[in-house]
């Protein structure tokens with residue numbers, strides 16, 4: 001089935017007890033045993049399994065073409081579930097422009113885990129190959145990346161990881177399975193912050209890890225979810241599943257709006273540079289076109305001529321865009337990324353990152369025109 005159909009139907013069923021078309025929210029923590037002491041309906045306790053969580057996991061696995069999915073209380077809990085599967089002495093490769101929250105997990109949460117973590121340019125396959133050591137067990141990539149929208153060669157990373165007997169993971173949050181399915185390029189696992197486009201309405205925090213095949217990392221992550229307890233609530237799962245119904249519609253509109261605005265911004269005299277994989281001037285535009293189908297996503301960033309003050313000045317004048325962190329909702333957001341990332345940030349001080357919503361692109365352009373005037 002096509003993704004539009006899966007987004008509506010996957011994992012869903014008419015409620016057998018009542019015939020309800022919209023799924024009930026199973027707030028229960030516990031489930032009845034049969035007289036024989038067994039669990040005839042398959043559920044025992046909601047940390048281990050819950051109907052709303054199962055529905056969401058089945059749906060996400062179907063969208064991504066994955067064997068299985070595990071959902072977590074946040075995107076970073078999904079990351080933590082992956083990294084905790086590594087062993088002391090293991091060597092882990094991450095992109096040098098890794099999403100800053102993920103960098104904090106690796107460097108601060110796992111500070112004492114005796115992992116050998118290395119940050120390299122993931123867009124340069126020769127550099128990745130050269131960085132591989134006999135004990136390399138994890139190669140992490142993010143495409144498009146946050147906030148510079150860099151594009152990584154997914155098939156290339158998958159091949160290097162396979163040869164090294166390491167597991168490859170792609171953070172696909174910016175692209176969503178509507179535009180890009182990393183497992184189809186041989187990547188082992190995909191991670192998303194479902195907080196963003198997947199749930200799509202800025203009202204629920206969550207994450208998912210999806211696998212193409214059975215492997216030890218995924219099994220350890222499963223234990224971290226079920227026994228470690230890094231679970232989303234039934235209501236969180238329900239909200240996310242509900243958001244996914246419109247995912248293909250939203251993402252296509254957001255991508256069309258973003259492409260239009262990226263083109264507009266690149267002709268504006270006050271804009272120094274626009275980072276958007278859909279622009280022919282993007283250094284990896286052709287690779288992005290091969291890996292992403294039907295659009296380049298709703299995220300873009302641009303450099304305002306001048307510095308921090310000029311960039312902040314533009315953000316301050318916007319009225320339709322909201323100044324806030326996060327992304328992927330129906331409403332457009334903008335933020336001065338270096339401020340969020342703190343004093344160690346390498347993000348240029350004149351960069352603004354925008355998450356483009358589903359509003360009229362004319363209104364969004366008029367808002368930017370006014371702010372840049």
Ligand SMILES: *Cc1c(COP(=O)(O)O)cnc(C)c1O
Pocket residue numbers: 074075076077099101102142146171173174192193194195196205206207
């Ligand atoms: C937001 C985000 C995350 C973290 O997810 P949370 O749900 O905020 O924990 C990870 N990767 C990317 C690319 C993100 O944008």
